[in-house]
Amino acid sequence: xxxxxxxxxxxxAPDKAESFQSRKARLRASFLxxxxxxxxxxxxxxxxxxxxxxxHARLDALYVLFHTLKGSGATFGFRQIGDAARTAEQxxxxxxxxxxxxxxxxxxxxxxxxxxxDALALAADVQADPDTAPGFELPGxxxxxxxxxxxxxxxxxxxxxxxxxxMVYLCDDDPDLAAxxxxxxxxxxxxxxxxxxxxxxxxAVESERPAAIILDIVFPEDENAGPKMLAxxxxxxxxxxxxxxxxxxxxxxxxxxxxRAGGSAYCTKPIKTVELLEFLDALTNPHPPEPINxxxxxxxxxxxxxxATVLEEAGMVAKAVSNPEQVLSLLDxxxxxxxxxxxxxxxxxxxxxxxxxxxxxxxxxLPIIYVSSETDVERQHxxxxxxxxxxLTKPIEPARLVAEVALRAERMRILHSLMVRDGLTGLxxxxxxxxxxxxxxxxxxxxxxxxxxxxIDVDHFKSVNDTYGHPTGDQVLMALSRTxxxxxxxDDLVGRYxxxxxxxxxxxxxxxxxxxxxxxxxxxxxxxxxxxDGQEFHCTFSVGVSDFPTFATPDALTEAADRALYRAKxxxxxxxxxATEQDALPEQSPDSAETSDGS
Amino acid sequence: xxILIVDDDPFAGAMAEAILDAEGHDCKLVESGVEALxxxxxxxxxxxxxxxxxxxxxxxGLDLFREMRDRGIPIPFVLLTGDDPEPLREQVPGLAACLTxxxxxxxxxxxxxxxx
Numbered sequence: 001x002x003x004x005x006x007x008x009x010x011x012x013a014p015d016k017a018e019s020f021q022s023r024k025a026r027l028r029a030s031f032l033x034x035x036x037x038x039x040x041x042x043x044x045x046x047x048x049x050x051x052x053x054x055x056h057a058r059l060d061a062l063y064v065l066f067h068t069l070k071g072s073g074a075t076f077g078f079r080q081i082g083d084a085a086r087t088a089e090q091x092x093x094x095x096x097x098x099x100x101x102x103x104x105x106x107x108x109x110x111x112x113x114x115x116x117x118d119a120l121a122l123a124a125d126v127q128a129d130p131d132t133a134p135g136f137e138l139p140g141x142x143x144x145x146x147x148x149x150x151x152x153x154x155x156x157x158x159x160x161x162x163x164x165x166x167m168v169y170l171c172d173d174d175p176d177l178a179a180x181x182x183x184x185x186x187x188x189x190x191x192x193x194x195x196x197x198x199x200x201x202x203x204a205v206e207s208e209r210p211a212a213i214i215l216d217i218v219f220p221e222d223e224n225a226g227p228k229m230l231a232x233x234x235x236x237x238x239x240x241x242x243x244x245x246x247x248x249x250x251x252x253x254x255x256x257x258x259x260r261a262g263g264s265a266y267c268t269k270p271i272k273t274v275e276l277l278e279f280l281d282a283l284t285n286p287h288p289p290e291p292i293n294x295x296x297x298x299x300x301x302x303x304x305x306x307x308a309t310v311l312e313e314a315g316m317v318a319k320a321v322s323n324p325e326q327v328l329s330l331l332d333x334x335x336x337x338x339x340x341x342x343x344x345x346x347x348x349x350x351x352x353x354x355x356x357x358x359x360x361x362x363x364x365x366l367p368i369i370y371v372s373s374e375t376d377v378e379r380q381h382x383x384x385x386x387x388x389x390x391x392l393t394k395p396i397e398p399a400r401l402v403a404e405v406a407l408r409a410e411r412m413r414i415l416h417s418l419m420v421r422d423g424l425t426g427l428x429x430x431x432x433x434x435x436x437x438x439x440x441x442x443x444x445x446x447x448x449x450x451x452x453x454x455x456i457d458v459d460h461f462k463s464v465n466d467t468y469g470h471p472t473g474d475q476v477l478m479a480l481s482r483t484x485x486x487x488x489x490x491d492d493l494v495g496r497y498x499x500x501x502x503x504x505x506x507x508x509x510x511x512x513x514x515x516x517x518x519x520x521x522x523x524x525x526x527x528x529x530x531x532x533d534g535q536e537f538h539c540t541f542s543v544g545v546s547d548f549p550t551f552a553t554p555d556a557l558t559e560a561a562d563r564a565l566y567r568a569k570x571x572x573x574x575x576x577x578x579a580t581e582q583d584a585l586p587e588q589s590p591d592s593a594e595t596s597d598g599s
Numbered sequence: 600x601x602i603l604i605v606d607d608d609p610f611a612g613a614m615a616e617a618i619l620d621a622e623g624h625d626c627k628l629v630e631s632g633v634e635a636l637x638x639x640x641x642x643x644x645x646x647x648x649x650x651x652x653x654x655x656x657x658x659x660g661l662d663l664f665r666e667m668r669d670r671g672i673p674i675p676f677v678l679l680t681g682d683d684p685e686p687l688r689e690q691v692p693g694l695a696a697c698l699t700x701x702x703x704x705x706x707x708x709x710x711x712x713x714x715x
Contacts, residue, residue, distance in 0.1 A: 019621075020617060020618070020620070020621035023617045023620075023621075024614070024617055027610060027613050027614050027617060030610070031610040034610070064654075064656050067654050067681060068607065068608045068611075070681045071608060071611050071652065071654075071679075071681035071700040072608045072610040072611040072614070072700075074681065074699075074700055074701035074702065075610075075611045075614050075615075075700050075701060075702065075704055076610070076614065076702070077701075077702035079701075079702070082681075082701065086681075193609065203634070204630075207630065207631065207634075
């Protein structure tokens, strides 16, 4: 052993000065933070088991998973986790010993054990070193909202909107930063392995290919060591591994090296976790991305249809309209990533239509590309000056059309996703959630379905901040946002409305199920134990709910939910109130300032 | 003592490392038998003890132990297992120790190493 840096600091960088107890506590904590990921892996493998078939490979994988869990669970003193993993391991072993035959009961048996393990993981997390840091954990899954009998489509299973537990390698020579980032990304569902030397990273990549690498630029050995390592890895690998560079260097040279080495993104330190997550999500997403939506406007109906067909063949969703007047109403329901428009149309020219769109706040950033036979550069420039993004000259090669549209739409999507997220919680920000509410209301009206809008406000949040400090207050907000994201369906929308207020759009839900869901969330959040400076405390929240069609517009929904929330606060907090038609009327109460007054 | 730790589970490995570091030992952690053989390489004198997990994908701790002996590497070998260690103790002569991977490792591992 020649030097400290030769050590493989996984999962947390060892620090020789640290006492064994605190090191153990840290290892336990990081074991627990990775546990949900491992269990999700197991769940996926179990879901893939086909009853009655011979499944050698899947059983082998499950065996290793449970066996490892048994070993490390027991090593860290989580006896029950170790025991449950052992039972699962033995069940898999029996199947392996019977020639790899999957008994019809095996998947259900394993799923049941995984439920136990999930609950144990959450319970164990609460106990994990309460003294070292403010922490939080959610109560076990047994308190998930139970779907009422016969109400399957409305049931909100505890489906975490996770990152599918993808494996990410992180390499930074600063062990503290590496451990901290790994922990944070772990909270958002990634499995992260942190390394402090490039040699360790290379060894790991050679043995198991990660979904992405997060790599520092500067290392002690070389100020461009990160990019050099990536270039080296790239030359050895068949497929390229997406890489995000993180660096305190914000100079051109550093960025150039990163781009030349093939880096997909570049984040400067201090790292904004949410920004990093956006890139990671985009780079590691195993699902094909949402198809690009394009609106094609051309008074020549056939040409509009032709362009739309070309784009559709490239996997996009295209809508063709020949009448510019239809564009605005179409955009209300069709979430276009880009508008392709003819420059010369008889009733309304392309530049005129662009100007109209640019005067509507929701469409300021919508990319617009003109299509025209105009070859006069002067006139092209003029047309672009009103706020369009590009110019394609007819006739257009189909391949070029697809490339131009895809390029602009994708870039705008990335920009958009960075703009709509709240920095602390990763939820949609105020503007975004309000825009989504508008779209959701329009969809509900068109489809004749219902939806609920809930405003959630943490009770006595100001006193949490005053008593325990803002970092602890932030932990409470993150815990609540995590509760909401984990427990709601993927097509429900969750946003941070502001401060300690959150907004949720429950698509397709009526008042009754919405109340049931929110009450379950409220109960489980009130059971969350928070830790700060060794002290334990609990938090609650109040909710106001309004529904469409009782309230017909986004404004009416938010106002009514706000009034219902006020009633919930006034009625003693920690409760869900449903907005009734009276809530539509402006309230005369003079003391209506109370809700915003640190409650 | 200079110790090579072999465990495919980075958490269990790091835990063993932490336990032994606390006793003042100098540890290196690798994740597979192949990496262990690499680390032992030409000059296995760098290590005075190998501690390996039993069950690892590809090659087990037992495979590693046998491979080392085949290569004439005589370093003492401690096997860690999540299962009952008794059958292994009986089947495999020549192990310095065979210990159960659980919370008691904090005590049994330093004791076994100190007894060498």
